[in-house]
Amino acid sequence: MGRSPCCEKAHTNKGAWTKEEDQKLIAYIKAHGEGCWRSLPSAAGLLRCGKSCRLRWINYLRPDVKRGNFTEEEDALIIKLHGLLGNKWSLIAGRLPGRTDNEIKNYWNTHIKRKLLSRGIDPQTHRPTTGAATLTAPQRQGVFIPITVPRDTAVSDSADDGRMSSDASHDEDRDRCLDLDLSMSLLPHRSPKQSPPSESPTTSTAAATPSTSSYTGGICLCCHLGFQSCEACSGQPIPNPCVFRYFRPSEERQGIDSEACI
DNA sequence: AATCGGGACAACCGCATAGTC
């Protein structure tokens, strides 16, 4: 099991990053780009492990990281995506340009959890804690999102990795979703030809460009959620409106050409 | 003014997985 050797190195700093360390990291990545985190610390003159550098860059130093409060739209999107994906923070972050998984995770744990609880919604199951009869108007309008996953196409494949599928509570989640009628697929949303030049690591990550071979149409999840300028479909309605498409950005990076239904 | 408690957030840790040899 791959415990990074770099993390076992003695003489590595821990704790908060100093301005000097930040500057070194920024300067190095500006000059050499991202990648090879293992060798980066020594090359950049940092007494940190590669993991630590990567985290610092991704969560804090990257120029396209959006700082500041979450908007109501972001709030709603996070809640909806969490209802669909569970604690898949990186996937959720992929739909919120400029936001990092760590940031969203923290925001969820500190703000949204409480917000949902105060509305009588269980943040893990997205179900009313005291039964459906107590559903409030906001819940009916979208905070509480029922999801249907057909048994044969359920979350399992891509969106649900081994860890999740081995989780008993998740099986329960899946079961509770079966009375709903929302099928979503992890599909390419833009053919490679249409893919815009990537202006930044984050945006290029968010705009996945996997193969389109199996793409048959549907509605982009972002559009369904109310985003007008979705990269996935450029706001264009997609034929076959009974299907909602969710595009997982990480597929591009990993070269996965799969279509998975959520 | 001091201190206590809770919230917010940055960072770390352990594990999973993909890639390489």
Next chain:
DNA sequence: GGACTATGCGGTTGTCCCGAT
């Protein structure tokens, strides 16, 4: 095919800040 390495992800912890007492 197996061992090893690098990277990514999610959970957890540590620390700082701010408001209440």
